[in-house]
Amino acid sequence: MKHRAIGAVLFGVGVLLLALAAGLVFVVTPALTKLPYDLKAATSVAEASGATFLQINNGSIKINNGDLRSTVRVNQLKDETAKLGGDLDGKAVVWQVGQTVDRVDNKELVSAYGAKLAMDRVSGEALKWQGQWLDDTGQRDTGVQFAGQIYKFPFNTEKRDYKIFDRDMRQVRDAKFSGTENIKGIETYRFEQVITDEPLNLDPSRLTALLATFAPGATDAKLVYSNQRTVWVDPVTGSYIKVREVQKKVLTPNVGAPTTLLDADFTYNDATITASADRAKESRNSLQLISVYVPVGLAVLGLVLMIGGLLVARQGAVVTAGEARHRADVPPAPTRYDEPVVDEERPTAEQPAVDREGGPLSDEIPPASTNWRADDEPTVPTQRPASDEREKH
Incomplete structure (x- = not known):
């Protein structure tokens, strides 16, 4: 038991x-394998050496050359996420993102933008949400339609093509899988998105200011945009480990020569790559454990x-x-009643006859009949006569 x-x-x-x-x-x-509701704020820094860029400062519009630093800050809005309803409830998180581009030499601001959007917790794709907006001109564009991958890829990223949203174009373009590469001990998936001479929309007031500065005789112009974007993704978490963007913007007036407004090669600096790899390793270890x-x-x-x-x-x-x-x-031990009665006077094969001498000192027990006296016998034994009296008789 x-x-x-x-x-x-x-x-x-x-x-x-x-x-x-x-x-x-x-x-x-x-x-x-979902974006958490308590994601910590993250910052990534990309640098471009020897860049050509447009800078507007105190009403002065100039084309300058120098080193640039782009800083992107991502914050998760818990309160906004908690208010999500319908199909987005439990499926999405709300992020607010801000970027600044500064000159490295004098810390002057070159450009900036802000955005708020809802992202799928598993795929990392931007989702349609009525509260989203994008501000890269000083005014919030609430009509923007975020889509595709923007700031991360899916958990368990596959070796296939994805679509990445481009902020300047406000559209998605294919990002093709182009191989693997080891970065800081992580085998990353490399994706490349190529945008070539795509026209951008310009605010009329801004276009007028640019033409007045760079093409006084022109009445119209188009701004074309090119970008060769490469992202190295940790396939387990979908996090960006490294990002490189070779950007170029050229203003082409209907009269006069084209003007390059931006020509820069931005790449994550080593500190950002190391921090991104460390976060990915920590998440990987937790998931594998x-x-x-x-x-x-x-x-x-x-x-x-x-x-x-x-x-x-x-x-x-x-x-x-x-x-x-x-x-x-x-077998059970024999009891007194189970033991066979042995008749010592009747020899058997198991118990042969044994010659024993009887007498007062023997251990022989007389038959039971000798233990009783006949009823007609006197109860008092008679006295044996002496020997001389026997002779007389």
Whole structure:
């Protein structure tokens, strides 16, 4: 009975561990492969050396050359996320993003933009949301339609093409998978998006100011935009490890020579790449621990306990059966009434006759009939006559 109880306990614990392993794989892991609701603010910095750029400062419009630094800050808005309803409830998070581009030499601001958007927690894609806006001209554009990948790729990114949203064009373009590359110990997936001479819309007042400065005789112009964007993505978390954008904007008037307003090669600096890789490694380790190592360990231990429980219970059953057989094989000790009556005067094969001498000192018990006297015999023994009296008689 004791073995069976121990076996049942071991088997039950094993089943519990298997259930816990399954829960980690099918419940906890999917929850971890989503953008959290308490994401910490993150900052990335890209630098461009020897860039050509348009700078408007105190009403002065100039084309300058120098080193630039682009800083992007991402914050998750908890309150806005909590207010999401309908199809977005539980599916999306709200991010607010801001970017500034400054000169490295004198810290002067060159350009800036801000945006607020809703992103899918799993795929990282921008979702249609009535509260989204984009401001890169000093006025919020609430009619912008964010779509595709913008600031991250999906968890478990695949080796295929994706669409990346371009802020200047306000449209998505294909980003083709172009191979893998090891960066800071992480095998990243490299995606390339090529935009060539795409026309951009310019605010009429801004176009007039540019023409007055760079093409006084022109009445109209078009602004064409090119960008060769390369992103290196951690395929497990979908995080950007490294980003490079080779941007170019050229103003082409209907009269006069074209003017290059931007020609810059922006790339994440080493500190940003290192920080991005460290965050990705930390997230990777957590995911692998919860989704692989712990479930496998629990499953193996659970199976061992279940098998051990069965063996212990079986051993108990064998021991119990053995004890029962042992008790059945041993005859009960003979009692006084079970012992055969032995007639010492009648020899048998098992008990041959034995010559014994009788006498007052022998241990022989006389027959039961000698223990009783006849009824007609006197109760008082007669006295034996003396020898001389016998002679007289």
